[in-house]
Amino acid sequence: MNILVCIKQVPDMESKFNVNGEGSWYDSADLAWRMNEYDEYAVEQAVQLKEQAGGDLTVLCIGPERVKETMKKALAMGCDRGVHVADDDSFKKDPFSIASIIAEHAKVKSYDVIFTGMQSQDRGSAQVGVLAAETLGIPSVTTIVGFVFEGGKITVKRELEGGVKAVVKLPVPALVTCQLGLNTPRYPTLPNIMKAKKKEMLTVPVAELLKTSAVQETKTIYFPEKKGGGLILEGDIGELADKLIKILKDKTAVLA
Amino acid sequence: MQGGVYDLIAFANKVGAESAMFLVGSDGELPKYEGTVYLADVAACGEYNPDVHKQLLLEIIAKVKPDMVIFCHSSYGWDLAPRVANALKAGQVSEVVDFVDGLPVVPVCNSKLRRKVAVTTATTVLTLQAGAFSLADDPTGTPTVEKISAGGTGRIEFAGYEYAEKGGVDLTKAAVIVSAGRGIGKPENIAIVAGLAKALKGEYGASRPVVDAEWAEHNRQVGTTGQTVSPKLYVACGISGAIQHLAGMKKSEFIVAINTDKDAPIGEVADVLVVADLKQFIPVLTEKIEAM
Numbered sequence: 001m002n003i004l005v006c007i008k009q010v011p012d013m014e015s016k017f018n019v020n021g022e023g024s025w026y027d028s029a030d031l032a033w034r035m036n037e038y039d040e041y042a043v044e045q046a047v048q049l050k051e052q053a054g055g056d057l058t059v060l061c062i063g064p065e066r067v068k069e070t071m072k073k074a075l076a077m078g079c080d081r082g083v084h085v086a087d088d089d090s091f092k093k094d095p096f097s098i099a100s101i102i103a104e105h106a107k108v109k110s111y112d113v114i115f116t117g118m119q120s121q122d123r124g125s126a127q128v129g130v131l132a133a134e135t136l137g138i139p140s141v142t143t144i145v146g147f148v149f150e151g152g153k154i155t156v157k158r159e160l161e162g163g164v165k166a167v168v169k170l171p172v173p174a175l176v177t178c179q180l181g182l183n184t185p186r187y188p189t190l191p192n193i194m195k196a197k198k199k200e201m202l203t204v205p206v207a208e209l210l211k212t213s214a215v216q217e218t219k220t221i222y223f224p225e226k227k228g229g230g231l232i233l234e235g236d237i238g239e240l241a242d243k244l245i246k247i248l249k250d251k252t253a254v255l256a
Numbered sequence: 257m258q259g260g261v262y263d264l265i266a267f268a269n270k271v272g273a274e275s276a277m278f279l280v281g282s283d284g285e286l287p288k289y290e291g292t293v294y295l296a297d298v299a300a301c302g303e304y305n306p307d308v309h310k311q312l313l314l315e316i317i318a319k320v321k322p323d324m325v326i327f328c329h330s331s332y333g334w335d336l337a338p339r340v341a342n343a344l345k346a347g348q349v350s351e352v353v354d355f356v357d358g359l360p361v362v363p364v365c366n367s368k369l370r371r372k373v374a375v376t377t378a379t380t381v382l383t384l385q386a387g388a389f390s391l392a393d394d395p396t397g398t399p400t401v402e403k404i405s406a407g408g409t410g411r412i413e414f415a416g417y418e419y420a421e422k423g424g425v426d427l428t429k430a431a432v433i434v435s436a437g438r439g440i441g442k443p444e445n446i447a448i449v450a451g452l453a454k455a456l457k458g459e460y461g462a463s464r465p466v467v468d469a470e471w472a473e474h475n476r477q478v479g480t481t482g483q484t485v486s487p488k489l490y491v492a493c494g495i496s497g498a499i500q501h502l503a504g505m506k507k508s509e510f511i512v513a514i515n516t517d518k519d520a521p522i523g524e525v526a527d528v529l530v531v532a533d534l535k536q537f538i539p540v541l542t543e544k545i546e547a548m
């Protein structure tokens with residue numbers, strides 16, 4: 001079994017964001033970086049599949065030098081090798097370009113199963129996985145919350161709205177995009193972190209894999225206007241509690 | 257009728273576009289809409305099959321030749337839209353919340369930022385965030401129906417539905433809901449949130465990560481993939497305010513958020529945002545309420 005998992009490095013969403021000089025993206029300075037949450041489930045499922053079926057598991061990530069830190073976590077979780085597509089401008093690339101890069105890499109590797117997150121936490125397009133699968137001409141299922149590989153076939157649970165799931169079966173090769181709660185991502189252990197340092201990490205310049213051009217561009221990025229008259233309370237905890245109780249008494253009937 | 261049909265119509269009205277609709281449904285249940293509905297029979301292709309639905313849609317697109325193809329940003333839309341976009345070599349913009357100067361606007365970083373996007377291809381594909389566009393008046397009209405049918409079966413086989421377990425607490429009946437988010441840090445801290453809920457004679461709820469981690473049962477989850485609630489008071493504790501959570505609680509009469517991040521998007525819907533560590537603040541608050 002030959003498996004690929006595609007991951008993205010994103011800022012911690014609790015960060016204080018600033019707009020970059022061009023007004024085209026958030027400023028990358030002073031941010032704490034981590035693995036896109038949805039991709040953690042993708043990595044875990046890929047590792048579980050490899051443990052079950054044997055074979056080789058590649059983790060691919062597009063971005064500047066710093067994304068290697070996030071790739072090391074994936075290696076420590078159990079991926080066998082890393083492909084770092086070096087691109088300082090990855091933040092500008094649209095979903096179509098990112099998907100094209102992945103497809104260009106994957107088309108000669110004959111992966112049986114490709115895992116991605118269902119979306120990234122920063123851009124949130126929820127397109128890359130599907131676009132890569134369509135480009136490769138393989139079936140794909142989005143937003144999976146259950147994954148079983150048996151008898152050469154994949155059975156997944158696809159999350160719909162209101163707590164309903166669709167059970168679908170598909171042949172390999174296939175691509176699935178992973179949703180929150182698919183599994184419980186493991187914490188890399190210290191010995192595995194040490195082992196990960198010795199694993200292969202291949203760097204490929206993005207120019208080698210990018211054969212398409214963008215189909216969209218960011219015009220501006222900005223902070224939304226603060227709507228509504230929401231009150232912000234800060235300060236000493238005891239006083240905050242008294243203030244809140246007074247508000248609840250005045251504005252709601254729940255403390256009557 | 258799946259929700260969202262009228263969001264799509266509202267968007268078409270907003271941009272002043274002529275429109276036609278693709279619908280998988282039945283004759284007996286058509287939307288109020290002045291235009292052509294290309295109707296695929298729900299009995300034949302109601303179960304979503306990406307290959308089949310893509311083919312159906314591409315045939316209609318070839319006929320109608322639209323400038324824009326719009327979907328709801330739902331499990332259906334975000335799955336099908338990129339397939340159609342790819343086939344049309346069209347740029348797709350996802351989860352559109354606004355349309356300004358002829359350009360779609362989308363959220364970035366859990367809604368902390370907004371981005372205005374320009375698509376450079378002849379055709380544009382959009383998915384619309386649920387509720388971002390709505391009709392000002394009740395919908396009217398009777399569509400002209402053109403039936404279409406699907407060929408082929410696709411590579412993905414549908415094997416049935418699974419439904420969430422019913423039973424247990426019914427949050428929709430609670431007058432007060434105090435919800436725990438990932439900010440509670442560890443499962444033991446559910447007790448802090450549940451304690452406040454009890455003091456307020458309400459129920460405790462949870463955001464999705466808390467339910468995914470099995471710190472709370474699924475019937476306590478608030479949001480698009482959980483319950484939609486509108487209590488007299490909703491207290492969001494350590495919840496950032498992702499759109500999928502907001503969709504489940506923003507109609508609450510009064511909303512209090514307790515969060516260490518002053519810029520957390522929950523502030524957008526909260527009547528009061530208390531900037532504090534919930535582990536310190538809630539026990540003090542609960543004690544004061546109990547002493548009343």
Ligand SMILES: Cc1cc2nc3c(=O)[nH]c(=O)nc-3n(C[C@H](O)[C@H](O)[C@H](O)COP(=O)(O)OP(=O)(O)OC[C@H]3O[C@@H](n4cnc5c(N)ncnc54)[C@H](O)[C@@H]3O)c2cc1C
Nearest residue numbers: 437438439463464479480481494495496498500516517534
């Ligand atoms: C298709 C889809 C469906 C989804 N459905 C749902 C759904 O139904 N319901 C749902 O909730 N989510 C849903 N989600 C997930 C959603 O996008 C968010 O990931 C989720 O709501 C985040 O939960 P959270 O706010 O608890 O966690 P986080 O976003 O991690 O936020 C934690 C918050 O806690 C604050 N915090 C941290 N420590 C403290 C402290 N000590 N005191 C006070 N505050 C603190 C932080 O500042 C932060 O704002 C869905 C996602 C997708 C893609």
